[in-house]
Amino acid sequence: MTAAALAASIALPVIPASPASAYATNGCRWGGNTINWNFYQSTNSTYETAIKNAAASWNVTQFSYSYVTSGFPPVRANATYYGTTGWDGLTQYTCSSSGFFNPTVGVLVNRTYTDGEPAHEIRSIAAHEFGHALGLAHTGDESTPCSSMHLMNHFTDARYERCGVYTPQPDDINGANAIY
Amino acid sequence: MRAMKLLTICAGLTITAACGGQAAHGAGSRPEGPVTVLHASRATNYASLDELATASTMIVVGTAGSSHVENLGGVDFTVTDVTITDPTSSSPSQIEVRQTGTAGDLTDPSELSPILSRGKQYLLYLQPFELQKGQPTGEYVIVGDEGVWEAGDSGAYQLTVTQTGLPETVKVSDSPNGIVVIPGQ
Numbered sequence: 001m002t003a004a005a006l007a008a009s010i011a012l013p014v015i016p017a018s019p020a021s022a023y024a025t026n027g028c029r030w031g032g033n034t035i036n037w038n039f040y041q042s043t044n045s046t047y048e049t050a051i052k053n054a055a056a057s058w059n060v061t062q063f064s065y066s067y068v069t070s071g072f073p074p075v076r077a078n079a080t081y082y083g084t085t086g087w088d089g090l091t092q093y094t095c096s097s098s099g100f101f102n103p104t105v106g107v108l109v110n111r112t113y114t115d116g117e118p119a120h121e122i123r124s125i126a127a128h129e130f131g132h133a134l135g136l137a138h139t140g141d142e143s144t145p146c147s148s149m150h151l152m153n154h155f156t157d158a159r160y161e162r163c164g165v166y167t168p169q170p171d172d173i174n175g176a177n178a179i180y
Numbered sequence: 181m182r183a184m185k186l187l188t189i190c191a192g193l194t195i196t197a198a199c200g201g202q203a204a205h206g207a208g209s210r211p212e213g214p215v216t217v218l219h220a221s222r223a224t225n226y227a228s229l230d231e232l233a234t235a236s237t238m239i240v241v242g243t244a245g246s247s248h249v250e251n252l253g254g255v256d257f258t259v260t261d262v263t264i265t266d267p268t269s270s271s272p273s274q275i276e277v278r279q280t281g282t283a284g285d286l287t288d289p290s291e292l293s294p295i296l297s298r299g300k301q302y303l304l305y306l307q308p309f310e311l312q313k314g315q316p317t318g319e320y321v322i323v324g325d326e327g328v329w330e331a332g333d334s335g336a337y338q339l340t341v342t343q344t345g346l347p348e349t350v351k352v353s354d355s356p357n358g359i360v361v362i363p364g365q
Contacts, residue, residue, distance in 0.1 A: 084309055
């Protein structure tokens with residue numbers, strides 16, 4: 001079996017909803033509807049504002065992120081230089097045997113790619129990662145038309161640069177509400 | 181939809197060591213306890229070999245050797261020694277290739293390339309790894325984290341990532357100007 005076939009056969013649990021819903025979940029969730037978060041380390045005001053707005057954009061759903069100014073909350077964001085890795089955003093977590101996120105979940109923005117980009121693009125990337133951190137998986141691909149584009153599409157050039165999406169779309173909201 | 185194809189024996193279950201089998205991120209034993217899951221958002225998607233070649237500083241066939249894990253900003257990266265099969269005068273005989281995550285992590289090939297497996301041969305489109313653009317570190321990364329094909333038994337190479345515009349299968353031959361990559365079998 002080739003590496004690609006093996007990888008395709010043993011992969012992340014992406015749990016799609018019915019075709020009409022067009023969202024997918026990653027099989028993990030929080031026990032409550034509100035989760036505190038803050039930054040691993042201080043960052044500049046552009047990133048701080050964009051990432052705070054990104055988290056808050058999910059508060060239109062039945063789940064909400066609450067920013068705290070100190071301590072070690074279950075979700076922590078970081079915007080730093082991870083290098084020319086190929087990704088501009090990353091979510092990192094472990095999931096318990098009962099299907100709940102273990103703290104700490106990392107929501108990460110790679111400044112190697114985002115420095116100098118519009119604030120809304122940074123917000124699009126961060127909001128997408130916050131979506132993973134509440135339990136959503138990817139939907140769509142590079143060719144998804146803008147009329148069907150979701151925040152949970154994992155190609156920044158399609159999601160934001162082509163379609164201008166930086167907030168949860170109706171199906172993203174439906175997905176969060178389905179979990180919580 | 182790609183998501184439909186990703187249901188596995190672990191669907192509906194949590195990501196733990198008990199999920200069984202090899203981690204999608206590469207060969208290797210699963211660590212005890214919950215497995216780290218990574219979701220990545222691609223910065224760039226390459227639609228063709230020509231686009232990939234334009235972004236590359238080096239296109240090589242090489243064999244993966246030993247590797248080590250480094251942590252940067254809370255994220256583990258695997259750095260693998262790659263021995264180039266037929267180095268030219270302008271390429272080194274051995275390089276280090278950095279990838280995100282470890283062989284024990286759980287991820288998706290549409291988001292992150294599977295960790296290079298020791299002893300396997302790969303076609304690699306590479307560019308210098310830079311923390312900040314314009315400042316190479318000496319290591320290399322796979323362009324877009326997409327330009328990687330694994331050698332198969334038939335002589336063809338199979339793309340290890342998914343949801344790109346790149347050919348899933350290519351063949352490689354030598355030429356006086358370096359290797360030539362031909363899409364298809």
